[in-house]
Amino acid sequence: MSKGIKASGRMSVGRFEKEFEDEFGVKCQIKDGRKLADDNATLASLRPDDFKGSKTVDFTIRGNMLIKNIKEKFNETFGSNIQFYNKNRVAPDEITLGALREGRVKKVTTQKQDKPVKTEEISVQEEVEETTLSDEQIAAFKEQEAEAEDSYDYCNLAKEIAEAGDKDFAREVYQKAIDKAEDSRDLRNIADSIADERYLGDKVWARKVYPKAIDKAEDSYDLTNIANSIADERYLGDKRL
Secondary structure: OEEEEEEEOOOEHHHHHHHHHHHHOOEEEEEEOOEEOOOOOEOHHHOOOOOOOOOEEEEEEEOOOEHHHHHHHHHHHHOOEEEEEEOOEEOOOOOEHHHHHHOOEEEEEOOOOOOOOEEEEEOOOOOOOOOOOOHHHHHHHHHHHHHOOOHHHHHHHHHHHHHHOOHHHHHHHHHHHHHHOOOHHHHHHHHHHHHOOOOOOOHHHHHHHHHHHHHHOOOHHHHHHHHHHHHOOOOOOOOOO
């Protein structure tokens, strides 16, 4: 069955993302170039000058659509790009929206050293065993690191490295993400990832990063999002701060 969101260029990024998650059960984030769009920005403000789309649209999609096709439709409809997530990890393009919503995500997990890498279908709640990276994995991650351009790129790469099992390497990349962070949202997302047990699970370090996000907060909306993250059981679970 098709579902949709009625949106106009005046709709804010934050409102669209919330309505999408409420409607489809999948987290998404709209991008402004290579960085995440500001929650308060309007969809129209992200469009290129030569965009010819309608002012008001009904963004209708189906659960059996591939993520990559939904991305293409979003770009055609709104003139900007969108990213989808399996929890806090970027969702693969070759999966349907329905499978992503239900947690049926295929991912590569590594075995203990000297055992081959295999692909298996697992629940998004299942933890990945900490392992030693192979030379091939290290080379691939190093190549991605060299191509990273902003905080968003470094943070997502750090998540993948942490999930693959090399937390020391992941820490180095997380630090680069922090150094490249441009705003409160960047830093909050990094702190969330650092605190998350599926990645680093380092709540001590996360406690040092959240104040950096607070320092860069521009309004009450930013501060509320940071407070929600700090209180979230997936991260610090601290409702006193």
